[in-house]
Amino acid sequence: MAQGLSKRIKSLQFAFLSPDEIRRMSAVKIITADTYDDDGYPIEMGLMDLHLGVIEPNLRCRTCGGRVNECPGHFGIIELAMPVIHVGYAKEIKRLLQSTCRACGRILPGAPSTRAEPVNDSDEGGAAPRAREPKEERVCPHCHEVQHRIVLDKPTTFRENSHKITPKEVRARLERIPDEDVRALDLNPKFGRPEWMVLTVLPVPPVQVRPSITLESGERSEDDLTHKLVDVLRINQRLRENRDMGAPQLVVEDLWELLQYHITTYFDNQTSGIPPARHRSGRPLKTLAQRLKGKDGRFRSNLSGKRVNFSARTVISPDPLLSINEVGVPIEIARGLTVPLEVTAHNQEVAKELVRRGPSPSPDEANRYRCGVNYLVREDGQRIKVMEKNAEACAELVTPGSIVERQLLDGDIVLFNRQPSLHRMSMMAHFVRILPHKTFRFNLCDCPPYNADFDGDEMNLHVLQSQEARAEAKVLMKVEEHILSPRYGGPIIGMLHDHITAAFLLTYQNPTFTRPEVTYLLSKLNYPIPPPAGKDKDGEPIWNGKQLFSLTLPSDLTLEFRSNIWARCDCQPLHCKHDAWVVIENGVLKAGTIDKKAIAYEKGAVLDAIARNDGMPRARQFLDEMSRLAITAIALKGLSTGIDDEDVPEDALKEILGSLESARAKVNELVEQYRKGELEQMPGRSLEETLEVMVRRELGQARDTAGEIAGRYLGLENPAVILAKSGARGSMLNLTQMAGAVGQQSVRGERLLRGYVKRTLPHFARGDLGADARGFVSSSYKRGLSPTEYFFHSMGGRESLVDTAVRTSRSGYMQRRLINALEDLKVAEDGTVRNTAGTVIEYKYGEDGIDPTRSYQGAPVSLDEVVAQVLGRRVRTSEERRADGPAGAPPVSEEEMDLQAEAQLEEEAEEEEAEEFGAPEEGPEFGGE
């Protein structure tokens, strides 16, 4: 393997090919429009001439003598009978013609625009700003020739005073422009003379660029470019013959124009103003510009992104017992993916043993997967496929310096990715665990960053091939390095769904567990059973849920916050009757319920604190242990929800129906008022709009009332409510819709309106503005929707589906543009943000130089945390104390406080200085933080 420094391309110079250069680089002159003879052998001086390179095995290139994979291909040439305009430069040519004298070629004063027009996208649809046309006839100051107006008749015809200027004449004029004037016109004659924009020779790309394909039927099918070149050659030939024979001017001109057409479409088959050249089947040909352009073009599809080896893709499924840093890889896939092992004197024997195993070794005594070897790369670079049969022989070839491509092993680091890759957390590094079965598996906590679920999602896996890549992946890309999101400075990897329910069940009102239960709960964790929290009435030892949860916490964690279940009660911490105020002291959960606010992704305060204060490895450990504890907890406690969870008692139902009925009546009343013109108009609203607003308000209230009535019977003993309140899944609104009423359906933010003339469905009277006729669904999902309601509900549903579809494409394009505009920005070593041209974009990143990932929800430092840490306890601010009542100190005026604080610092500073002078400076940046 090549070692040391690799070469680096410093810059690329773009330039024109002059006709001479084209001739010089061409290996053969193409004159025959035919490709192959009857034996299928390339015709000489045809488009498939062997001088152009070879694409078939067994043939050798006539130019370089190389075989299929050795010959890079060579250009040929077509000498055009008459010059032809290059479509891409028609506008540029027009500018030059307008700016220079028609007789002497010198630049004219007041040229329409001396600056080259910026690239615009007129060829892709947008409106192009036009160069200003010179108004009056001008006279050349050099030769006093009167100038005429030049018009470009798109795409390639130039007219002067409605006389056509032939490409030949165009070329002659461009030739007359002296170099210094070319420079003044913002072109660089060193890299391209203007007359080269009119073609006299056409380079023929090598056959590798336009390979012909052989169909199963043995028929040969030529590439689009070849087809186009055939056309060019044919017309070129006819044009030459006619011209030489002295055919009538008209005929020659027609042929000339035809040649122009073919060459134009050869370059760009989507030139506006001319019909695209088509294949026999009617499909437009894909010519040069089409090959480069757009999403499937060379640039975006083959240069900016590439297909890779050493990758795998399969369906994903969850495995809560894996660490968040791991990914389960099926054996079948592991056998197909390899890691290069560089053989040295030290590992030679191991490598030999591996090679000896061949590509599919049998499992070991414990029936565990053993890795094999797929390829061996000898010192001389030759690649040998290792098979069962030649394994022994291959093993003998293993010498220091050779490379053994061994199959995947537990602990290998790989990249794991799910599309769409919208942020950097869409591709993270995992450690491999080889597992039976056929899916990739990973911990559920990794779902949010990948935005994955298991309804058939597939994901990709890439095996890193170099030591450098592995090192970078390990340091920068491991899952645990991405627990905190750079988007908002909080965890993006965290507990979800059942984990949260489990944590809730484990900690809410602190349930107790017996020894067998605790044994089971901790069976997936590597902790000894803690001392029991007490004894039950039979004298048996018991443990409680908060105690068990505390096991997973780091011992220095001190935290206080309110749970998701907090219902705005104003209980004091430690004494909340809803158990909604979480108090964690030194790693012990003293009070409160662990739910979404504590451990979920995006929100989890506990998770956030651990990641920030104890580091990522500890956060990973917490997530790993917590997800294991969660699955045992929920398995032990059990939670099921069904349709009867939304049952409400008979009289509640009556109440709901009654309230809906009265809402309906109120709406009718409003409509009646509106009809009579008694409705009071809202300022700035029409009468109709006023009615709509009021009706919507009324019906919204009706739904809420229905939900509220239903909610009275849905307490925290109800599993569905546990899910909603703990933040695991669903919301109270969902429950309201199931138990109470679904509510108003809307399209475009308005009550349903369209369908039939002045009504939504034929079931209603024309002009009915009442609740039912305009899409109010008063049934609940549980009671079932009436046919009209069902239809209305589908209308709303359809809108949201369409919305999603439109949204993904729109936001995708916005993101592409954002990325393209910002991709080059980086924080320079001086802390400024610069683009690659060196322009300063920001003097200090984000005005404070803080990395959002490491920020505390955007703030550089959590002052509360600092105070808590310094004092070892949570201190209430004076505002809070004031809010807590007169028990605290009497309020202090602000100035007073300022003075106090200042005095404090004043004293302290002096002490400190003395201290500092005494002790050697200890740079915190080098300290072990």
Add this chain to the structure above:
Amino acid sequence: MAEEKKAPPRDLITRIQEIAIRENGLPLPPSLAEGTKAKLQSLRLSPADATRVVKEVARRFRRAEVDAHESVGIVAAQSIGEPGTQMTLRTFHYAGVAEMNVTLGLPRLIELVDARRVPSTPMMTVHVEKKLKGDRDMVQKIALQIEVTTVPDVASISAIVEDLKVVVSPQAALLEARGVKRAELEAALIEGLDARLFEVKPGSGSGETRSFEIHLKESVAGAAKSRKEELVEDMPFKKLLIASEQAKGIQIKGVTGIRRALIRREKDEYVIYTEGSNLEGVIEIAGVDGIRTTTNSVFEIYRVYGVEAARAALIFEANRTLAEQGLGVDIRHLMLVADVMTNEGDIRAIGRHGISGKKTSVLARAAFEITAAHLLRAAITGEVDELKGVAENIIVGQPITLGTGAVNLIYRPLSSTTVVTPAAKIEDAKEAA
């Protein structure tokens, strides 16, 4: 002691910064220093504790700084783009003012990065001077002054063909509601109508609600009669219709572009929300607090207050749009986008007409959009691609210049051939000496 007290006490901020500098070698950013100050003021700490707090703040600040070569641009783009998929597409009512529609969600965000000159739903938030803020009537008056009032808003217009006149009859209630005097209406009519064609005369009724009649000028009516062809072409009643159309479009008062102005109580003050935006016009109105008055049209802010204000407006608008959707996006990402857009002194769009189209690298431009045109142009002008950016280097297959690609580490094993490094040479020279 007494003397010391007289000496101006050192500023708390300065003290905090001194400690921070001792800890980090750098001061804290002003916002953080302010925050620390506020915290210290609200707590009553012993001097030792206070200093420890400041020291810890400084230490944590140091820890949270960005790394050099961090590709903050991509992170920002991803952080704004990724939640795009979670945003709504619909236009929503503005939170608070139920009466107004404002584009929010994804379309608004796209509009902002596109740097559209006019937002699809321009809107202003007009604050009045502090002394007027609780005075509903005054605020209402100002609102009326801002809101465009047209003739049909206060009067009914009808064309009476047989009498060859257009009658404009002011409605008492509407005049009252809009705060328009009859005289103002008259002035506007005279001003707004084509004086060469029409004249305004008082009509029936009395007082404020006395109507106006618009007649064709004698000369015009007469002239039309004289020539036969013109009679057919421009019959008087046709002109009359023109008059009625013209009258409908006449603006009596208000700031051009403001279609509606609504008042809302916000805490202890009345705030005017407008549909339509015209910052130049509105801040000129007496009683309007120009400092707190704002618009959602970034371009207007740019025109009136300059780029820095436009940058702030971009950040504010983008942040509001995202926050409204409940999506937390760190403000630093938005700042970066705004800074990129305003870096050149005017507002440039994110996209091929703005930043992406102006990139120095040919390959990067070609890879983004309008591939062929960029390549063709590069050839005639003999452009050079310096391969400094990300896209170019990926295209040619080289490591990018960001992150770990920005640094080079060369390791030369000692064992193989002895390499004479400059340092070794110096050592040798020393030894020789």
